[in-house]
Amino acid sequence: MTLAEENYLKTIFHLERKLKSEVSTNALAERMQTRASSVTDMMQKLADKKMLVYKKYKGVQLTEKGKKAAAYVVRKHRLWEVFLVDKLNFHWDEVHEIAEQMEHINSVELIKRLDAFLGHPDFDPHGDPIPDKDGNIKKAEKRLLSELIKNQIGICVGVKESSPEYLQYLDKKKISIGTKINVLGKEFFDGSMMIQAGRDQFFVSKQIAENLYVQTN
Amino acid sequence: MTLAEENYLKTIFHLERKLKSEVSTNALAERMQTRASSVTDMMQKLADKKMLVYKKYKGVQLTEKGKKAAAYVVRKHRLWEVFLVDKLNFHWDEVHEIAEQMEHINSVELIKRLDAFLGHPDFDPHGDPIPDKDGNIKKAEKRLLSELIKNQIGICVGVKESSPEYLQYLDKKKISIGTKINVLGKEFFDGSMMIQAGRDQFFVSKQIAENLYVQTN
DNA sequence: ACTAATGTTTAGCTTTGCCTAAAATTATAA
């Protein structure tokens, strides 16, 4: 697996779960910041390697082999994010770029030991699940903050969007994983909410609320 | 700096200190397991980038800029080796290959924090000095075990050769960094020695003794 | 000093991963 191949597999993996269908050439090209023609080239190569099924003009679908390889890249990425936050005290909005590089380090033993060193974490610093060695992802029962109604309480367990901008907004509002959020009121017109997060009370827009995952026990 | 460029710089850096002269094309080709023609190509590229001075048929010499870049790669390599041994409990003969990959991760902040996390170590698990951010290497006063005479005592502080085979030999003999070694006798004919290492007494050949660094306070 | 051996560079090819432009296919909409 070359670096480029790993990046393609990972992206297809994410898009497949998001779109719940085959992944189109253009969708991939946009996500990978590259050209459709480059994508086609790589799809043909990955099809040769039995990582995915490629049907001309019809998009691609990962094989079991491809899914496993992709999930392992995701596993490495998320374990390194945990390392960066838990051990090197990086902030959750700073780790993605670095993990993007570290996910390509190739050593089974390294990842095994890293996992143990971190205490076999199940979720990364953004609340995303870490696939196990075999590629299985346990999905937590979590809901979007925007789905809660007045007076419901949730614990923040992750983010849907994890851009630095959004994460920095959450920081400013002192919301992080584990923060208790109480819905004090909800505006039906625009979906905005008045919430209590930790000790503070303030409004959040629908856009904010529908990118935050909470657990309502 | 591409991965290939970093690897060339690092190798030139090591060869320059070893040979104390310009580095020849063939010397580099051998060390890098590549062909002389490939080396020539890269030397011309690195000369364009002012990383080294290249004189046709006369070998290359790093510029200050090149030396600094090379030392930084060495710094990253050795810090990761410390991480692997101290934090992930790898054995000192297992870390080089992995560090060979990790040394290319590109993030100044990452290395700054890693260094702090490791307690600003001065030496790597093989006893080699870790250059500081500016490329300065403090060299320890250390001598080869083979230079000691009968009844001298030294503390193992590093190895000259660090192949897995040699390191595994040392392990079998329970010699590691910090081990106290007492020269009980020395054979002038072949340079072999009877030593006491820790609690055990045994013979070591000249080849063993001239690859182990000790400090004789 | 000249020739042979050794060391180094150049020329020309290969593979990977990307690009643009053009051709082919599929989707949309009048």
Place this chain on the structure above:
DNA sequence: TTATAATTTTAGGCAAAGCTAAACATTAGT
């Protein structure tokens, strides 16, 4: 149902980093 639009693939190239074979320089041996 056709023409137009959008999507996708192919053709042809480029840069990086490697290779082999051939040419060129240096060094060494006689």
